[in-house]
Amino acid sequence: MSDTLIEVNDLKIHFFTDEGVVRAVDGVDLTIERGKTLCLVGESGCGKSVACRAFLQIVHSIGKIVSGEIIYHRRVDNNFEETIDIAQLNPKGRQIREIRGKEISMIFQEPMTSLSPMYTVGNQIMENILLHTNLSKEEARQLCVQLLDQVGIPQPHRLVDEYPFRLSGGMRQRAMIAMALSCNPTLLIADEPTTALDVTTQANILDLMRNIQKEYQMALLFITHDLGVVAEIADTVAVMYLGKIVESGDVDTIFNNPKHPYTQALLRSIPKISRTREKLDTIQGMVPNPYRRPGGCPFHPRCTQAMPECSTMVPSVTRFSDGHTTRCLLYENITTKQFAELS
């Protein structure tokens, strides 16, 4: 039995809009290990949210999974595993609906609007429990109170009957986490769960997520564009740029030995407290228009190390040791000639 939970191979998701086709996810490869944390980082609009929604088949209806596979190794019991290609499942079908909220659950970026103001917090959490378990209403309610307590909501007995619009953003995000945990998922996807919160609350929520991940021993796919957060919680990191994973590896390798010019630029853009006087090094240029993505290496218009062939040749995946991979022409000839020397 493998430790791999989910393998994504060459996933492509395109949006067919009136203005043209947006290739939001354009050949993504990812591996999520059981019980480990994978951080997906990248600038706004690079396709992080779209990619992770595909894991639950909840991509917006004009977006289509055009190719690729999302292999889910589902542990049926302790010595049997079945594999399901989530990319092939019908988004409205029964099979994916049994996975959603039970085996794979998700927390969203907007705590203020992710819960409906029409129903109490308890109602919305219990809905998930009642849908996927055989618990009675009363038992579900008890579990709900217990979960709220566990995610650090004060007076859970009272707040279970409170409406979301009477809670602060941080409290709502905690309620969302409680909801996501309610059926013991094997994978929790968190799509920038702290972006909309203030700094103190961000730190609290992050602590909470780290603790519950240990406790529940679930895999965590954490999406962020904050490299500080990545350094704190990641086991492995995948860097995304314009619909592609440009570099991935374990967290130490990515931070200490980044190969891709984009990753290097991202790391330079972190403000260093010890060197506050120094000018912040931002990545030059803008994220290109989604309808007209550059040919060749998509990063070439902004790359400081670009070579002439970068505007025409699409880089393929280069593998270093220990699962460290990148997509950059700088390393392509090295792989063929000097790979042995390097590794």
Added chain:
Amino acid sequence: MDLEREVEDMWKFLFRRTLAMLFTVWVVSIISFAVIQLPPGDYVTTLMSQMVSQGGRELTPEYAEQLRELYGLNESMYVQYGKWITNIIFKGQFGYSFVYKRDAVELITERMPMTFALSMSSFVLVWVIALPIGIYSAVRKYSIGDYIFTFLGFIGLAVPSFLLALILLFVSQKYLGQAMIGLFSQEFADAAWSWDKFVDMLKHLWIPTILIGLGGTAGLIRTMRANLLDELNKPYVETARAKGLSETRLLLKYPVRHALNPFVSTIGWTLPNLVAGEVIVAIVLNLPTSGPVLYRALQSQDMFVAAGFILLLSILTVIGTFISDLLLAVLDPRIRLR
């Protein structure tokens, strides 16, 4: 938050709303009375000119004065209003109809229930049609069905109801040999109320119901469709979907529930529309409702009848708004728990 506090909030809300409603009714009564005094002259003037145009004898100024004295038309408007409203509140007296030479209250009790029945049935029809079609049109946006309903809706909106009524009259006369007018068959028209009469009324009621309701339906379909489209892509819908709810359950529990809010608040303005539509259709189809009587009363300055009907119709509308506010509070905790 405890149940007790929620109940208490609800009572406070009810109290506030009831006060506001009573105040509105008072203002409405003043306006109803003032409006019918606006045109120059009074009932006696109308009567005089009628007699002249019919080639009859002219009223002597003395006789005219006597008439005015009799009906209290010489007194100031304030006094007239005061008498009128106290009589209504304390005696249930709405004054006298100059035209019908009867107690105005008789006319009102004869006609208002029919108007009420017709408006209610049109209202129910509008909702029963508009709600599911609106939901369908939003969920299947730009599908063939959506286009067909949009097209039909615009026809309903564009064709005036009196034209439809006339067409219906013509068709029923020509092919059924009997014009579909009135609310009762001949044998029941003057009969006392009985079960058979009620059934007979239901048989006739559906035609004006459809005619009156049709215009409003298109508007409400658009409202529901637009509201729901706004809600369909909200984050809370995504959350619900990520739980694994089926699309139908999810749709009804979350976005439809949210979209219902602005839909419910349209009750306030659908009612007056229906009542206004009723006037025209009722005149064409010769229905025993308040529309034709009100119309005639306004024409001949039969002031007590006109003021009485306007007042009652306005009160109906105010009550409609009150009900819609109540429903909103029940539906939406954000309104209830301020």
